[in-house]
Amino acid sequence: MTESNNNLVGLDKQELRDLAIALGEKAFRGDQLFRWIYRDRVQSIDEMTNISKTFRDILKRQTAVVPLAVEHKKVSVYDGTIKFLFRLKDNLKVESVLIPPTEAREISEDMRRLTLCVSTQVGCPADCKFCATGTMGFFRNLTVGEILGQIIEAGRHTPRRISNIVFMGMGEPMLNYENVMKSIDIIGDDEGIGISPRRITVSTVGYVKKIKQMADEGRKAKLAISLHSLDDSVRTRIMPINRKHNVDELIDAAQYYWKKTRQRVTFEYIFFEGLNDTEKDINMLRKLSGKVACKLNIIPFHPIYLPENSELRETLSPPAGDSVKKFVNRLQQQCDFPVMLRSSSGIDIDGACGQLAVKEEIKK
Numbered sequence: 001m002t003e004s005n006n007n008l009v010g011l012d013k014q015e016l017r018d019l020a021i022a023l024g025e026k027a028f029r030g031d032q033l034f035r036w037i038y039r040d041r042v043q044s045i046d047e048m049t050n051i052s053k054t055f056r057d058i059l060k061r062q063t064a065v066v067p068l069a070v071e072h073k074k075v076s077v078y079d080g081t082i083k084f085l086f087r088l089k090d091n092l093k094v095e096s097v098l099i100p101p102t103e104a105r106e107i108s109e110d111m112r113r114l115t116l117c118v119s120t121q122v123g124c125p126a127d128c129k130f131c132a133t134g135t136m137g138f139f140r141n142l143t144v145g146e147i148l149g150q151i152i153e154a155g156r157h158t159p160r161r162i163s164n165i166v167f168m169g170m171g172e173p174m175l176n177y178e179n180v181m182k183s184i185d186i187i188g189d190d191e192g193i194g195i196s197p198r199r200i201t202v203s204t205v206g207y208v209k210k211i212k213q214m215a216d217e218g219r220k221a222k223l224a225i226s227l228h229s230l231d232d233s234v235r236t237r238i239m240p241i242n243r244k245h246n247v248d249e250l251i252d253a254a255q256y257y258w259k260k261t262r263q264r265v266t267f268e269y270i271f272f273e274g275l276n277d278t279e280k281d282i283n284m285l286r287k288l289s290g291k292v293a294c295k296l297n298i299i300p301f302h303p304i305y306l307p308e309n310s311e312l313r314e315t316l317s318p319p320a321g322d323s324v325k326k327f328v329n330r331l332q333q334q335c336d337f338p339v340m341l342r343s344s345s346g347i348d349i350d351g352a353c354g355q356l357a358v359k360e361e362i363k364k
């Protein structure tokens, strides 16, 4: 088994088939295990009733269905968003956020939408200056079992079906590429978690090689890119990745992705008052459509704690008054691709974009 402990959660179909064979059974028993674990989400091997008692006993001696421990959960009084804090085996912690539809548009269009925002790493090495997770530093990658465990566990806290998965929690998914892609295969499998890959989104700060790899491998999940500025000098100040891959390289990679997959790319753009909200910014954004089929999500900056000596303390400001709405309106008038204002669901429980950080509790 490749999962680091004896947990069955995290093994893919082939690994479960191999396990069945190694334990003296036929390969199809592995397929049965796969369905019990991910589709039926059993909490123990004994619940796998179409598997013989003898094989169940053998399995129980070597393996288990290990749940991801919920340390606590917080529910937003405004919009019903739920934030989970999970405790991992080594006592490190990560968060996930379950987001019901909030916009009137979403509610009327799709009452069934329920999005889970999952983490891929403990902390994050990308070090974006505006992001709470970035201030934690980096601890380690999550295993496949820990990524899927967030979905399985969160699903137990709602009577509704989770319909969408966004890899927008703690961490940079492209730096844990293998485990994230393996998780997506299991999430997208009808016999597994069973959420269509069209409803799974991977968000990256801009690791261009991985963006191209996703395209080359024909991955069906959707791609989102955290853009935040098309001006190299601004983007470099707030996102260290821009020193490695500048804006041109990033947009080239997005274009490569679009040409190869014919899938529209989502650009995420945090609105910082006075920093990336000028006519010049609108002009640059408008021209994206000549290069890549896209849509643009504007996210109001959710302030985080910045150290007193941070030179960005004065620079990173949230929208004042209705400036973000006006910015979005101007973009909507000038761009020939969809531009949306993203909601700040879960803001009261520190569950909105960029607010995920496990503070003192992270220490072992």
Ligand code: SAH
Binding pocket: 126, 130, 131, 132, 167, 168, 169, 170, 171, 172, 173, 203, 204, 205, 225, 226, 268, 270, 299, 300, 301, 302, 303, 304, 353, 354, 355
């Ligand atoms: N590392 C990946 C996945 C995390 S996604 C990525 O950055 O794309 C989290 C999203 O929230 C990103 O678009 C990120 O830029 C945005 N975000 C981070 N900090 C934020 C803040 N303080 N306010 C609003 N959005 C923020």
